[in-house]
Amino acid sequence: MKEVRYFYVPDAENNNELPQEEATHALRVLRLKSGDEMFIMDGTGNFYHAEVSLATNKKCLYEIKETLPQNKTWKGHIHLAIAPTKNMDRIEWMTEKATEIGFDELTFLNCTFSERKVLRTERIEKIVVSAVKQSRKPWKPVVNEMISFKDFISTPRKGRKFIAHCYQEIEKNDLFDIINSDKENESITVLVGPEGDFSIEEVRLAIENGYESISLGQSRLRTETAGLMAVTMSQLSLRL
Template sequence: MKEARYFYVPNAVTETELPADEATHALRVLRLKEGDELFLIDGEGGFFRAEVALTTSKKCVYTIKQTLKQEPTWRGGIHLAIAPTKDMGRMEWLVEKATEIGFNKISFLDCKFSERKSLRVDRIEKIIISAVKQSRKGWKPVVEPMIPFHQFIDNCTSAGQKNICHCYSEISKLDFFTEANQSLEEDILVLVGPEGDFSFDEVRYAMEHGFKSVTLGESRLRTETAGLFAVMISQLARRV
């Protein structure tokens, strides 16, 4: 039995051939030929069984044979906003694992104590797409570019649960798992700070704009560990 091959194809229904990078992999690595089966993921819930209709040196044309229904496996949207670490390898690990677990969006924050002020969104996108295919998910998480902390908070006007994780003992904190188990149909947003944590003023500013002060537990976690743990907690609370 041949191994199933999965490809990320935005607008898979209206397109007829694989995107250039996916076609290169299909033709040069997998050596697909006419009649071979493949599965397409459009990143917006679409999941399709298709067949190779035609190949050239650079193009792989397909025909959709079946639309496969894939229901969401969690309720509400899960949005992680995080200050990226100085070592981008740790952020790349985070987005890969969080995508495999399942979440809807990631935003990157430029905070007072951030050691990294920029990142390559295209690189993050590629890692997420690879993880989407590996974990066979119909939805691709949205990747937002880095944004100043205060601007991000000011832009958070939509309804839903809003939480900020921090380590300040002077500010009372709620248990994030308990909070994630409330209003399960609502979207949930959780903020995780840089390696030096959010500043005291940043936490206060977020709280003044409707964010709940929360804790992930007694252990002091690395930034990427805290981010992944927050996604896992959200998933466990909202799993269908």
């Protein structure tokens, strides 16, 4: 039995052609030809059973045979805002694994102690798309451009908002305990700082802007591990 092939096509229902990168993979790697079966995902909750209608050297056209709406496996909206690590391999790994687990939005923060001030979201977007296809997630997380910490926390957001940090002098509660006891909440935003943590002034400013002070367990975690833990805890709390 042939392995089912999945391709990502934004607004797939109103298109009939694979994007260039997807077409290259379909034609040159998988060697699809007219009449071959494929599945398409639009990243907004739908799969499509489709058939290759035309395969040339550069183009792969498709015809949708059946629309297959999917059910989300978690409720609400999970938003991770994280300061990227100096070594991008680590944050790329986290992005891939968090996408496989399932979340809704990713924002990169420019903080006081950030060692990385510039980031190519195009590369992150490709990693997200690949992970969505690999794990067959009907919803693709939104990837936002880097934003300053102050601009992010001053923007109104729905649901409960949390900032994870390591300062002993600021009281904090365990994230998993909080969100597990709040069965009414369906939107979660978690901030994770850079390798040197948020500055204490940033933590206090976030609290002034409605963010709750939290820990992610008893261990001291690397940035990318903390980000993945935040997504996992939120996912487990909001799963259907």
